[in-house]
Amino acid sequence: MKELDLKVTALASVRKQMQAISAVFAYAVQQDYIQTNPVHGTTADIKKSVVAEDKHYSESEIQTIFGSKLFHEDYKPKKADYGQAHYWLPLMLYYSGARSEELAQMYVADIYLDDEVPHFVITDEREDQSTKTGKRRRVPIHSHLFELGFADYVRSLDANGRLFPKLTKPKDGKYHVKVSLWFGKFITGELGIDSDGRSPFHAFRHTFITGCRERNVRIDVQNAITGHSQQDVASQYGAYSLPLMNEVIQSVPKCF
Numbered sequence: 001m002k003e004l005d006l007k008v009t010a011l012a013s014v015r016k017q018m019q020a021i022s023a024v025f026a027y028a029v030q031q032d033y034i035q036t037n038p039v040h041g042t043t044a045d046i047k048k049s050v051v052a053e054d055k056h057y058s059e060s061e062i063q064t065i066f067g068s069k070l071f072h073e074d075y076k077p078k079k080a081d082y083g084q085a086h087y088w089l090p091l092m093l094y095y096s097g098a099r100s101e102e103l104a105q106m107y108v109a110d111i112y113l114d115d116e117v118p119h120f121v122i123t124d125e126r127e128d129q130s131t132k133t134g135k136r137r138r139v140p141i142h143s144h145l146f147e148l149g150f151a152d153y154v155r156s157l158d159a160n161g162r163l164f165p166k167l168t169k170p171k172d173g174k175y176h177v178k179v180s181l182w183f184g185k186f187i188t189g190e191l192g193i194d195s196d197g198r199s200p201f202h203a204f205r206h207t208f209i210t211g212c213r214e215r216n217v218r219i220d221v222q223n224a225i226t227g228h229s230q231q232d233v234a235s236q237y238g239a240y241s242l243p244l245m246n247e248v249i250q251s252v253p254k255c256f
Contacts, residue, residue, distance in 0.1 A: 055198050056206035064191050065090065066255035077186075082179045083166030084153060089179065093201055095142035095252055097208030097226040098122060100201040104176035105129045106163040111141075111154050117242035118146070122227065128169060137227055140246035144254050176201060208252070217248050225249070 018039060025037040057065065069075040070087065077086060085104065092103050102122045107129075110121045123129060123136045141150070157165065167175040184200035187193040198206075205226065212222045223230050224240035225248060 055203055056210045057193075057203050061193050062094070062207065062255055064193060065187055066094075068191055070186065071256065077182050080178065080182060081166055082182070083164055085164040085167050085179050086183065088150065088153065089164070089176070089201065090183065090204065091145060091148070091255070093204035094207065094255055095145060095249065096139050097205050097212075097222075098139060099132065099205060099227070100176040100180060101174045102131065102227070104164060104167055104174070104179070105169075108154060108157050108159055108161055108163055111163065113141075113151050113154060115242075117246050119242055119246075128175075131227070133227055133229065135227070137224070138242060138245075139225055140242055140249040142249050142252060211252060212248065215251055217251075221245065221248055 022037060022039045025034070025039055028034045029037050071091075089100070089103060092098070093100065096103070105128060106120065106122075107126065110123065112119050112121070118141045119138045120141060121136065121138050122131060124131045124134065125136075154163070157163070164175070167179060169175045170177075180199070180201040184195060187200060188195055209222060209226060220230055220232075221240060221244060222228070225245050
């Protein structure tokens with residue numbers, strides 16, 4: 001289907017659709033309209049998820065993205081004003097493996113530039129913040145962000161305001177959605193990168209985790225940084241220090 005440039009429905013969506021159809025036929029059987037459910041058992045061979053390796057950016061794609069005019073020519077969206085979110089969000093996502101909304105909803109007060117290990121805090125303490133796990137965590141800041149002027153950007157903002165004040169949150173929506181859609185159109189239209197079913201911002205999270213695996217970073221430390229649930233009971237005890245996590249963050253190769 002891809003060879004014919006036709007849209008392909010995700011396997012998870014196919015599974016849900018078939019289950020819905022099966023439910024209709026199951027009701028028909030119960031009401032004696034038909035004798036058997038013709039689609040019973042048809043979802044057994046449909047995979048529940050796609051392979052994770054398909055979701056990250058390749059090394060060449062990372063070079064293309066961060067070698068583009070967006071990061072070297074003060075390029076800005078033509079029809080929307082996201083402040084500096086279109087510039088800093090991809091960089092922060094690449095260097096932290098965080099979820100898009102975790103960063104987009106952040107406040108200036110969540111950034112600790114003067115700590116011994118500069119870091120930001122992902123939290124749901126404010127009414128317009130949420131976390132997938134409901135847990136607060138700290139994430140060290142990569143040195144390359146400081147080289148690019150991240151500290152100056154943070155200090156230029158209202159100390160009581162949000163990190164990306166131009167991002168708006170529609171009712172029952174999320175701060176990152178519009179700028180993420182723009183970024184997706186930019187990398188496909190301007191840079192020729194095939195989305196291949198990937199979420200343009202979330203792919204950085206997959207890229208970060210893939211890189212950790214390739215560098216043999218302990219899975220429990222990865223989880224502490226990215227906010228994934230720990231896989232065993234022992235990993236849930238004790239704490240993961242900022243210096244320990246900082247070693248992992250600083251090991252991420254510079255994107256340009």
